[in-house]
Amino acid sequence: MNNLIAFFAIFLKDIKTYYLKPPNISWGIIFPFAWAGMFFIRTGGNMMDVMSILLGIMAISILFGTTSMLSVTITFEKKSRTFDRILLSPIPLGLIMFAKTSGAILFGIVNAFVPYLVAGFFVNLSHIHLSIVMAAIVLISIASTFMGLFIATSVSEVFEAQTFSNFFRFPMIFLCGLFFPISKLPLFLRPLSYIMPLTYGVDILHGAINHSSALPYAFDFAVLFLFCAILFYISLYNIKKRWVF
């Protein structure tokens, strides 16, 4: 019970002080439109293309909404010592990290649904497997957020967190199968694609939205789940080793 109260206090405080701030809300709305606009211009503005770009915008919205947001806020809190306040309270470390990440995960999920809802006004989305899309979005959100957590627990300065996030994000966008199918990538880049969680999330979305996934759903989900678990445990280990040392 005590832990539940603490969990919600941390979760709600983060939502209020970070995710519901006007710059973040407008970011969450403008960002998908900006990407959509870019794609439209590139493809000549054909409405039929909505489906093919929807998935990419959803995935990228999550990635941009979570990873650097989480890594920067946690690094900042660690530096300004407010994170110590939480470390000093009798909440298990694992739960602290769930509480700190849950806000970002939710933010990522909401960000992904903005383009989905908007797309719904233009095209018929009834052939999409919504439950699978949901599941994929949740897992992509968790994986991207935990990547932010991993970054936050590996650096000490805010600028390092930013640099490190980009170091992961940009290659991931180009190698995850969003822009080019992985089968069209040069052979030496392909192994890289398969060590990125986003690749598997995007594959699920391809399946659910365009009915063209390369791997079985079960396999994609299992790998994504494994990524989440590994990132979480590395972060837990990092905190124990680097912050309570």
Added chain:
Amino acid sequence: MNILEVYDLTKFYGDFKAVCGITFTVKKGEVFGLLGPNGAGKTTTINMLTGLALPTQGRVVYSGTDYTHNIKKAQHLMGVVPDESNLYPELTGLENLCFCGALYGLKKAERRAKAEFLFEQFGLKDAKDKKFSAYSRGMKRRLTIAAGIIHDPPILFLDEPTTGIDVASARQIRNILKDMNKKGTTIFLTTHYIEEAERLCDRVAFIVEGKIIEVDYVDELIHPVKDRNILILTISGVSDGLEEKLSSILPGFSCKRLSDSDIRIESDRAFRTGHIIRIMEEAGIDVMEAKRMRATLEDVFVEVTGIEAQEMKKEKEKKAQEG
């Protein structure tokens, strides 16, 4: 009854020994002070006792249970006030307190009521809806203390509670701490102000370079020196060879130069101030001012550690200026 027992507590940072095998106990209901200069290992010790740092070696026992490898399980017993505030600048005072209460599992109505009560008690009622970032240093420190006790911990840790704030706030904080102690909270504080330790603490430990040199009741520590007769003189007109000159005109007295103009004369035997002044003036030393002093914890500290009280302050001020 001991609320805290610490055995052979040690912390290495690489090869550097920040704390070297300290052993002490804190009795339930007392004010215990860890007194030492900058860099002595006070913060490192508090961090190990509260779960922000892992001991390299040693044991930490709260109320008879060994929590060395499981400090998390003891964290509900302690309130912690760090040397720099760790509250959220973007939240109001009230939001900060309620958040801290929630971290310890206080329900909404409960933490709200407790927070209101603390604002009243700490004289911060008018500031409760102000952003924490708009608080003055003294107000920040007070609210940080309030945040540390919102869950009514049996033991409160404070790292340099009055360093870097104005005199009035410092006095207010000392009174708050005395009050809390009267109501039963055990207090563990660190300080580099010797007078503060003397005024506030029942027992003190002198810590220097990571080692505890002496632990005892303040009264016991002062006891052997309290009958000493001390005279502080402000003089003028003498610069070179003053100490030799003094020891030749005042045999049997211990004389020490404190600064360019101040000297300290001490003896186990009683003496009259006028007598000393006369001797000095006859020797051509002008006395501008004379003050009788009673021996304090400072004298004990200087004797035991070999560190001059002046030095402690200087170091700290230098650090404050840099930071």
